[in-house]
Amino acid sequence: MYSILKPLFFLFDPEKIHHFTFRMLRILFSLGLGGIFRGLYKPKAKGLEKEIFGLRFPNPIGLAAGFDKDGLLNGEWENLGFGFVEMGTVTPLPQEGNPKKRLFRLPKDRALINRMGFNNKGVNHLVERLKKAKRRNIIIGGNIGKNKITPNENATDDYVKCFEALFPYVDYFVVNVSSPNTPGLRELQEKEPLQKLLQTLQELNQAKPAPKPLLLKIAPDLTEGQLEDIVEIVTAVKLDGLVATNTTISREGLQTPKNEVEAIGMGGLSGAPLTARSREVVAWLAQKTEGKLPIIGVGGVMTPADAQALLQAGAWLVQIYSGFVYGGPGTAKRMCRGLRTKNNPN
Numbered sequence: 001m002y003s004i005l006k007p008l009f010f011l012f013d014p015e016k017i018h019h020f021t022f023r024m025l026r027i028l029f030s031l032g033l034g035g036i037f038r039g040l041y042k043p044k045a046k047g048l049e050k051e052i053f054g055l056r057f058p059n060p061i062g063l064a065a066g067f068d069k070d071g072l073l074n075g076e077w078e079n080l081g082f083g084f085v086e087m088g089t090v091t092p093l094p095q096e097g098n099p100k101k102r103l104f105r106l107p108k109d110r111a112l113i114n115r116m117g118f119n120n121k122g123v124n125h126l127v128e129r130l131k132k133a134k135r136r137n138i139i140i141g142g143n144i145g146k147n148k149i150t151p152n153e154n155a156t157d158d159y160v161k162c163f164e165a166l167f168p169y170v171d172y173f174v175v176n177v178s179s180p181n182t183p184g185l186r187e188l189q190e191k192e193p194l195q196k197l198l199q200t201l202q203e204l205n206q207a208k209p210a211p212k213p214l215l216l217k218i219a220p221d222l223t224e225g226q227l228e229d230i231v232e233i234v235t236a237v238k239l240d241g242l243v244a245t246n247t248t249i250s251r252e253g254l255q256t257p258k259n260e261v262e263a264i265g266m267g268g269l270s271g272a273p274l275t276a277r278s279r280e281v282v283a284w285l286a287q288k289t290e291g292k293l294p295i296i297g298v299g300g301v302m303t304p305a306d307a308q309a310l311l312q313a314g315a316w317l318v319q320i321y322s323g324f325v326y327g328g329p330g331t332a333k334r335m336c337r338g339l340r341t342k343n344n345p346n
Helices: 002-009 014-030 034-041 074-080 123-132 152-169 185-189 191-206 224-237 258-264 272-288 304-313 322-327 331-343
Strands: 050-052 055-057 061-063 084-090 103-106 111-114 139-144 172-176 214-218 241-244 268-271 295-298 317-320
Touching: 014 034, 014 074, 014 103, 034 074, 055 139, 061 331, 074 084, 084 123, 084 172, 111 272, 111 322, 123 139, 123 152, 139 152, 152 172, 152 185, 152 191, 172 191, 185 191, 191 214, 191 224, 214 224, 224 272, 241 272, 268 272, 268 322, 272 295, 272 304, 295 304, 304 317, 304 331, 317 322, 317 331, 322 331
Parallel strands: 061 084, 061 317, 084 139, 139 172, 172 214, 214 241, 241 295, 295 317
Antiparallel strands: 050 055, 103 111, 111 268
């Protein structure tokens, strides 16, 4: 079905189609049709469950942050086959994000470019959505960031506000300092400010009666020296894991004509062009941490083979975004089926 609808969807603005699809799904689920989707798209769980951070993941395929920023579907993502979903990136105050048009398809490359800029309705709105959500057999993460108007020297305050507000309602946290679409945000990946931010959050976390897993999301554009710093900080702060990687600012190796890419302008590139780099970063991190640090691999996971390769490189779980846009509602199920076939050929 999606193979028929996709050419039609791709005739329209990507962001408008995104919102249209959400509206349709919300209507269908509100009519009690989730069971139909579940029957079509939910994978068989046997052999795919994973216990990580003390959490039981029904399957290792998750929906990456940025797709459901405001928790509009929440646990309903289980009906589309996902084992976990990451809400956000959310900020303390609502913000519009960058001016439109800000989301672009590169079909020749099976890629997207976005410069959304943390557009979201604010952490309080997400909290209210999560309060009302029906919890299903799916893990929900909270991806937290800072408002654009907040200077970097005060960034920790924004992350703390989001952390405290979301704490009762999510299963794990991801600290996002790696989006290329908020001015100056990636400067927080530098060693001194990053260690200060993570140490503050971890101290708050550990003071709770039942701390939540705390992870850091990193960019694919870090140098080996910067990755060394990341591993050192993660070890010192005793983070629970890493999410590797966010979108890239690179435009190398694209099939889309250069003039078309230049006309789009700034933004983070995701999709198939990121496949090799995300796998390389995951493999490097896994080797450096001797496979002991949980890594959620994300970036260029377009096919079941991509998911399998990322897990073999050292990821413990996998997230998709562009792969879902290009592959449609059956993507998670296909990936799970591919993993089951690979691991259980009989």
